[in-house]
Amino acid sequence: MGKRNGNKKAETLCDQDIEKLFQSGEIGVDNPTTLLHTVWFFNTIYFGLRGVTEHHQMTWGDVKILRDNSSGLEYLQMNERNTKTRTGKSLRDQRDIKQMAWANPENELKCPVHAYKLYRSKRPLKFSNPTDPFYIQENTNREKSGLWYKSQPIGINKLGKFMKKMATAAGIIQSKEDQHDDNDESENDSGNRRFTNHSARRFMLQKLDDSGFEHNHIKQVNTKYIYMYVYDTISHT
Numbered sequence: 436m437g438k439r440n441g442n443k444k445a446e447t448l449c450d451q452d453i454e455k456l457f458q459s460g461e462i463g464v465d466n467p468t469t470l471l472h473t474v475w476f477f478n479t480i481y482f483g484l485r486g487v488t489e490h491h492q493m494t495w496g497d498v499k500i501l502r503d504n505s506s507g508l509e510y511l512q513m514n515e516r517n518t519k520t521r522t523g524k525s526l527r528d529q530r531d532i533k534q535m536a537w538a539n540p541e542n543e544l545k546c547p548v549h550a551y552k553l554y555r556s557k558r559p560l561k562f563s564n565p566t567d568p569f570y571i572q573e574n575t576n577r578e579k580s581g582l583w584y585k586s587q588p589i590g591i592n593k594l595g596k597f598m599k600k601m602a603t604a605a606g607i608i609q610s611k612e613d614q615h616d617d618n619d620e621s622e623n624d625s626g627n628r629r630f631t632n633h634s635a636r637r638f639m640l641q642k643l644d645d646s647g648f649e650h651n652h653i654k655q656v657n658t659k660y661i662y663m664y665v666y667d668t669i670s671h672t
């Protein structure tokens with residue numbers, strides 16, 4: 436009997452996977468679903484959020500849009516609060532440097548600031564207070580209000596399936612139905628790959644690791660380096 440997929444460790448996204456996500460439109464701003472996935476993806480790789488708990492506990496006030504005085508470039512800054520996975524009781528659970536996501540003025544599709552601004556404009560103003568949930572559900576009656584989202588938080592289970600849903604829709608991995616129909620694994624082995632939300636964060640960690648950062652220093656790394664090594668990869672896919 437073969438190993439169950441649940442026992443297989445989640446893979447790290449590679450550059451080719453990122454390119455497929457962009458080319459397929461699974462990372463984009465054209466509709467409520469892809470915009471929500473895009474905001475989640477940028478939050479993961481630029482802010483280094485560890486898992487679904489940290490995302491689920493995010494509030495609207497956790498992210499601020501600021502402008503660098505010297506360059507005039509806008510950026511997002513994460514206001515890190517305590518979560519179950521980062522309690523603050525240990526120095527290892529804290530970052531000395533504020534996490535930032537810098538704008539990409541040359542390509543709005545790959546710009547975290549542009550995605551954040553659009554997400555802000557498409558959610559209800561009355562549900563955009565600092566303590567309101569960051570991730571909210573899609574509005575099924577958006578033709579009437581013009582808003583893409585409604586005043587209801589996304590459940591933790593749905594939030595935890597974002598990466599798998601994106602990878603499946605982009606053709607990076609197969610759905611269960613496609614795996615059942617495809618008996619020739621030699622022609623298509625995408626069904627053997629496993630992606631979870633951790634796969635996106637591991638992409639960021641792998642990029643920093645490839646650039647020579649020691650594992651115990653990655654959590655404290657200056658976000659300028661994340662901009663250089665992660666953002667640069669995304670910008671050139």
